[in-house]
Every structure is written in structure tokens, then in C-alpha cells.
Amino acid sequence: MKARDLHQLSIQELEAKLKELKTELFKLRITKKIEGLKEPSKIRDTKRDIARILTVINEKRRGQAV
Structure with a gap:
């Protein structure tokens, strides 16, 4: 994901994407502990x-504040 692509999204869309990525990170960490990851990167x-x-x-x- 490139920063220039993110600049085109609204704050609400970015926050939704952020929530999605945090959930994915949580799942990756759990998977790593339980069974290991094929791609730790x-x-x-x-x-x-x-x-x-x-x-x-x-x-x-x-x-927006300025």
C-alpha cells in the first residue's frame, strides 16, 4: 500500500482500513504463536x-485544523 494511494481516501475510509489492518495484525500474531507463519514478514x-x-x-x- 502506497502513501499516495492513501492520500486519495477520506478520513473515514482510512479509519476503516486501519481497523481492518489492526484486526489482521492481531490474527497474524495469534497464528504465529499457535502454529507459526510461513511469511513472518x-x-x-x-x-x-x-x-x-x-x-x-x-x-x-x-x-483541516489550519
């Missing part, structure tokens, strides 16, 4: 996507 990638979304949300909120 998915956890890192999901965390980075969450950080990107949070950054874009904060940028948009700061832009």
Missing part, C-alpha cells in the same frame, strides 16, 4: 501499513 508489512495510514490521517487532520 507479513507482520512487519502490516505494522508499516498501519503506520502509513496513521501518518496520512494525522496529515489530513492537521490540514
